[in-house]
Amino acid sequence: MGRIYLDNNATTPVRPEVVEALAGMLKGCYGNPSTLYCVGHEAHVEMERARDIMAGILGCNREEVIFTSGGTESDNIAVLGAARANRKKGNHIITTKIEHHAVLNPCKALEKEGWQVTYLPVDEYGMVNPADVERSITSGTTLISIMHANNEVGTIQPIAEIGKMAKARKITFHTDAVQSFGKLSVNVNELGADLLSASSHKIYGPKGVGLLYVRKGTKILPIMFGGHQERSLRPGTENVPGIVGFGRAAELMAAEGPAEEARLLKLRDRLWEGIKAKVPHVKLNGHPAMRLAGTLNVIFEYVEGESIILSLDEHGICAASGSACTSDALEPSHVLAAMGVPPEKSHGALRMSFGRENTEEDVDKVLEALPKVVEKLRSFSPIYKDFLRQQTA
Amino acid sequence: MAYSEKVMDHFRNPRNVGEMTDPDGVGKVGNPVCGDIMELYIKVKDDTIVDAKFQTLGCGAAIATSSMVTEMVKGQKLDDALKISNSMVAEALGGLPSQKMHCSVLAEEALQSAISDYRSKKGLK
Numbered sequence: 001m002g003r004i005y006l007d008n009n010a011t012t013p014v015r016p017e018v019v020e021a022l023a024g025m026l027k028g029c030y031g032n033p034s035t036l037y038c039v040g041h042e043a044h045v046e047m048e049r050a051r052d053i054m055a056g057i058l059g060c061n062r063e064e065v066i067f068t069s070g071g072t073e074s075d076n077i078a079v080l081g082a083a084r085a086n087r088k089k090g091n092h093i094i095t096t097k098i099e100h101h102a103v104l105n106p107c108k109a110l111e112k113e114g115w116q117v118t119y120l121p122v123d124e125y126g127m128v129n130p131a132d133v134e135r136s137i138t139s140g141t142t143l144i145s146i147m148h149a150n151n152e153v154g155t156i157q158p159i160a161e162i163g164k165m166a167k168a169r170k171i172t173f174h175t176d177a178v179q180s181f182g183k184l185s186v187n188v189n190e191l192g193a194d195l196l197s198a199s200s201h202k203i204y205g206p207k208g209v210g211l212l213y214v215r216k217g218t219k220i221l222p223i224m225f226g227g228h229q230e231r232s233l234r235p236g237t238e239n240v241p242g243i244v245g246f247g248r249a250a251e252l253m254a255a256e257g258p259a260e261e262a263r264l265l266k267l268r269d270r271l272w273e274g275i276k277a278k279v280p281h282v283k284l285n286g287h288p289a290m291r292l293a294g295t296l297n298v299i300f301e302y303v304e305g306e307s308i309i310l311s312l313d314e315h316g317i318c319a320a321s322g323s324a325c326t327s328d329a330l331e332p333s334h335v336l337a338a339m340g341v342p343p344e345k346s347h348g349a350l351r352m353s354f355g356r357e358n359t360e361e362d363v364d365k366v367l368e369a370l371p372k373v374v375e376k377l378r379s380f381s382p383i384y385k386d387f388l389r390q391q392t393a
Numbered sequence: 394m395a396y397s398e399k400v401m402d403h404f405r406n407p408r409n410v411g412e413m414t415d416p417d418g419v420g421k422v423g424n425p426v427c428g429d430i431m432e433l434y435i436k437v438k439d440d441t442i443v444d445a446k447f448q449t450l451g452c453g454a455a456i457a458t459s460s461m462v463t464e465m466v467k468g469q470k471l472d473d474a475l476k477i478s479n480s481m482v483a484e485a486l487g488g489l490p491s492q493k494m495h496c497s498v499l500a501e502e503a504l505q506s507a508i509s510d511y512r513s514k515k516g517l518k
Contacts, residue, residue, distance in 0.1 A: 304428050306452035310396075310404060332428070344425035380410045381450040382432045383425055 004317045004362045008202075008294055008355030009151050009179060014245070015204040015356070021248040022206060025241035032237055034229065043240045050247025057254055058196065058213050059187040066212045066230045067243050071178040074197035074212040075102035075145075077223055077233060078174040082143045082195060083110050085219035086172065090140030096120045096128050097338035098155075099147050102197075103176055104334075107145075116140070125287040126155035126339050133162050137169055147176040148191070149184065152335040152351060153286030154295025156184065163192020172218060178202055178210075179292060182253035183261060194218045200242065204356065205249030209242035264354045265293040267363055271352065272296055274367040279374050285336060285349060294354035302384035303377040304347050308370075311377065315369040320351040397487035400457040407456055409463035413446040418511030420503040429455045429496060433503035435466070437511050442466045442474055447503070454489055454496035458482050462500040471508055477501065 005013065014022075025046065031039035033047050048062065055062040068074045083093060095107055097119045107117045118136045122128055128146060144166050149156045159175050166173035174195035177186050181198035188196055196213040200206055214220060214233065226235030253260075275282055275298060285297040300308060305321030312319055336346040352366070378384040396404070413434035423430040429451035436444035445463040449456050462482050466474045479497035483489045489497060 302450065304451050304455075307404070307456060310401070310453045314405065342426075343428070347425075347428035380407065380448045380456075382421070382430050382448040383450050385412065385448060 002316060004365060005357060006317060006319045006352040006354065006362075006366070008358075009154075009292075009351065009353035010320055011201045011207065012204045012355050013357060014201075014206055015249065015252065017252060018205055018245045018249045022241050022245040025244045029240065029244075031240075033240055034227070034237070046244050047238060047240050050243045050250075053247045053251045053254075054198075054211055054213075057182070057186065057250055059189055060213055061216065063231070064214055064216055066214055066233050067238055067246075068210045068212055068230075068234050069208055069239065070201070070210040071100070071176070071197050071199035072102040072210075073234070074178075074199070074210045075100065075174075075176055076106050077212055077220070078176075078195040078197060079103055079106040079143070079145055080110065080223050081220040081233070082172045082174065082218070083115060085221045086142035090138075090142045091115045092138050092140040092142065093117045094120065094133060094136050094141060094144045094146075096122060096146055096157075098122050098126055098128075098150055098152075098335045099145065100151060100176055100178065103145055103147070120146075122155075122338050124340055125290075126150055126153045126285070126335065127287055127290065128157050128162075130158050130161045130165065134165055137165075137171065141169070141171050143172045143174065145174040145176070147178075148180040148186070148196075149177075149292050150286075150335060151179050152333060153297045153339070154179070154292035154353075155287040156180070156290045156292065159191045159193070166194075167192050172220075179295075182250055183292065183294075188213055188215065195220070200246035200249060203249045203253050205246040206242050209239050209246045211246070260356060261293040264358070267354050267358055267360065268294060268296045268352075270360065271363045271366060272298070274363065275370065278367060278371040283345075285339065285341065292353075295351070296353070297349060297351045299341070299345050300348045300350060300374050301345060302348070302381045302387060303374055305349055307377050308348075308350050308373060311373040312366075312369060315365075315373070317366055317369060320353070321349060396453055396457070396490070399485075399487040400453065400489065403457035403460040403486065404453045407447075407460040409444075409446045409460065409467075410448070411446055412448055413444070416446075418507040418509075418514065420506030420508075420510060422502045422506055423451070423455075423499050425450070428452070429499055431455065431459050431499050431503045433459070433463070433500075433507045435507045435511060437471065440471050442469050442471065451499070452493070452496065454493035455499060457486055458489075458497045458500040459503070461485050462504055466504060471511075474504060475508060477504060 031043035033044035182203040194215040199210040281301040283299040332346040416434035417437040420433040447459040449459040479501040483497045
């Protein structure tokens, strides 16, 4: 049974060209890039080549690219580092209710240290209203952190508009672009971002590496202390093979450009149209148009998400859920809750996210399996039975 | 987190699944906000559970524990059935991941609720 991997927003398979780049580094290029002799210099050259690729994609200078251990670290440095560096100016942060926990939890930590945080609401499509951002700005606002595209539902935020607002008010603006980097345009000047987080393993690169773009002149403090690496903002010997792999992955994404996004969009819409035609009582989560090409989040009413995932796994299909039962926290999705989805419905949410290995054939196989799975689970769902009774009554 | 093979077996092929026509006792527990609802139906003869069926909305652990508890109670005297605890159900399934233990409570509660429904209907309470 072939595996159909539909959880590319969680992580992606490392692509062969990246494996090759990584293997080349691991085998022959072990030097510490901070050293002066030839072995170290070789590593430094490879790492700086990756930095140049990133600078090209971001439309920035190479000195503005800081390599980190991943999206979570980038978000933490951005939020904690920018907030603390501006402490004398003010202690107010604006973010949203739908951020990744890598932004939400640093904000919560800052609240305990005396910061005020505004968590902006979103509309039913998961979209932030820039007017809400404007209204929330106070004289003490020093940081705005709003994600570019949401990981659960894929909604793309009006970042450029918010960026302009932040710039006019001289407020540091961070965007978590972990889901959009390599997929959407992330030119930092067009977005108006002072800080931007990205991650390697979402774009077919290795895990454990990411980047933080830091606009020249942005006030920011490190959260870790050590050597001078990465402008002392991220001390510690760099993950050189990882960085080179990340660079290769980003380079390939940039070369493929919008063609691959258009292909994913077709697959995603084929799946959604098929689900709508074959399964009753379903609802799409996320914005109908302003949404990542590969992200499809659907509520199947009267069933629970984890049971769908386990059943799909029996068919070799890997997907994710918004259900509380799939998380250790046992809390339903905070993103769907912010979009006004009641918990009894968000338990039935399924996220299917496409990637470069997916084909039309995969979509058709899912459309074979999924309706049967949902039908089976509904056949012994007490709330579906009650619903059917109400219909006939 | 991974489920035991036994949990997956009961999830894939749930035993005694479906609604019972004319049950002697019904236990309804859980609520849609938590994401787990279980309905347990029992048939009683001479103070003994002669048949049990269930309907469950919930995760893999909720469905598997529902299935297992229906297997465990069949042929049991009511007083003996009341001694079945959630940890006994979990144990019969080869264990549950720690964060899923609360799902097995659902099965225990549904059983107690079904027996007390039967007894109150019979005026035995």
